[in-house]
Amino acid sequence: MAFIPVVDFAVYKRSNGDITDKNLQELCKEFRNAFTEVGFVYLKNTEIDQNEVAQVMDISKKFFLLPEEQKRPFTRGSYTINVNHGWVPSEVERLNPQCPGDLKEAFNITSLSKDIKWPSDGLDGFRDIQVNFFNRCKDLTLDVLRIMALSLGLDPEFFLQAHSYIGSDKNDTTLRTLYYPPVKAGSVKEGQLRCGEHSDYGSITLVFQSHEGGLQVLSRKGEFISAPSIPETVLINIADLMQRWTSDVFVSAVHRVLPPPEGDSSTRQSLVFFVHPDNDAIITCCDGSDKYPPVRSLDYLLARFSDSYGRK
Numbered sequence: 001m002a003f004i005p006v007v008d009f010a011v012y013k014r015s016n017g018d019i020t021d022k023n024l025q026e027l028c029k030e031f032r033n034a035f036t037e038v039g040f041v042y043l044k045n046t047e048i049d050q051n052e053v054a055q056v057m058d059i060s061k062k063f064f065l066l067p068e069e070q071k072r073p074f075t076r077g078s079y080t081i082n083v084n085h086g087w088v089p090s091e092v093e094r095l096n097p098q099c100p101g102d103l104k105e106a107f108n109i110t111s112l113s114k115d116i117k118w119p120s121d122g123l124d125g126f127r128d129i130q131v132n133f134f135n136r137c138k139d140l141t142l143d144v145l146r147i148m149a150l151s152l153g154l155d156p157e158f159f160l161q162a163h164s165y166i167g168s169d170k171n172d173t174t175l176r177t178l179y180y181p182p183v184k185a186g187s188v189k190e191g192q193l194r195c196g197e198h199s200d201y202g203s204i205t206l207v208f209q210s211h212e213g214g215l216q217v218l219s220r221k222g223e224f225i226s227a228p229s230i231p232e233t234v235l236i237n238i239a240d241l242m243q244r245w246t247s248d249v250f251v252s253a254v255h256r257v258l259p260p261p262e263g264d265s266s267t268r269q270s271l272v273f274f275v276h277p278d279n280d281a282i283i284t285c286c287d288g289s290d291k292y293p294p295v296r297s298l299d300y301l302l303a304r305f306s307d308s309y310g311r312k
């Protein structure tokens with residue numbers, strides 16, 4: 001078996017959610033194996049296609065290539081409606097708090113409120129393209145959460161009940177578009193990566209990458225293994241709150257993005273959909289154990305953010 005399995009989601013679409021369907025049971029088994037052993041899976045036939053992904057990456061790149069003063073009004077932290085929404089300049093965030101700032105720029109779409117100010121100068125369609133993709137990712141997420149619950153022998157609605165408000169101000173699920181600028185030879189600080197070693201914070205994460213590579217996932221054996229872009233698939237991983245929720249049955253694997261090899265000046269892009277439970281959801285171990293104390297979803301998330309942005 002390749003390290004990160006590729007699983008065909010067409011089975012789910014054809015089964016109409018009928019859990020007596022043999023193919024659906026097989027799909028659940030594949031999910032369970034992937035998420036208990038690796039924490040990552042490539043899903044194909046999700047109905048999100050490469051053209052959609054390319055369109056979101058194209059409009060995002062136009063934003064990232066604007067002069068800094070045109071991006072500054074959209075900086076993360078300047079929105080009163082949501083602390084996480086907005087632009088993150090390069091080297092500001094450290095996903096591994098022990099290392100220098102990550103060599104990446106990001107734009108977080110966390111609030112879809114009509115009061116949010118969106119970049120528009122020379123960026124026709126920026127808002128609509130991002131919001132549309134947010135909603136496409138949301139739909140896929142709800143299907144994936146259903147299969148995940150089934151694969152643990154739970155009611156298919158088990159995780160969904162705590163994800164009722166994705167896309168509203170009662171839930172901090174975020175579509176993050178990332179741009180990794182060219183890396184100048186000799187400019188990388190010791191220990192500096194495009195994305196420091198980390199595990200994600202919420203329930204699950206959907207990842208779409210451009211073709212350049214650099215993403216690596218830590219295996220159970222303790223080796224970093226490449227997780228390249230596979231066209232027409234979505235890479236999906238378990239995040240920390242889901243690991244906790246499932247009493248460590250599903251594993252949230254550490255991953256990172258390496259800088260390109262010395263002398264390679266290529267850029268890289270990715271779209272990452274960080275799914276979080278509703279802000280007020282209380283996350284309690286799903287097996288009824290007290291392995292972890294109950295935690296309010298937003299409290300957990302804010303504590304994790306303060307680690308990534310805390311140190312100057």
Ligand SMILES: O=C(O)CCC(=O)C(=O)O
Nearest residue numbers: 178195209215257270272
């Ligand atoms: O850019 C990528 O491929 C993944 C980035 C990532 O892991 C993250 O932002 O949490």
Ligand SMILES: [Fe+2]
Nearest residue numbers: 198199200255
């Ligand atoms: Fe990540």
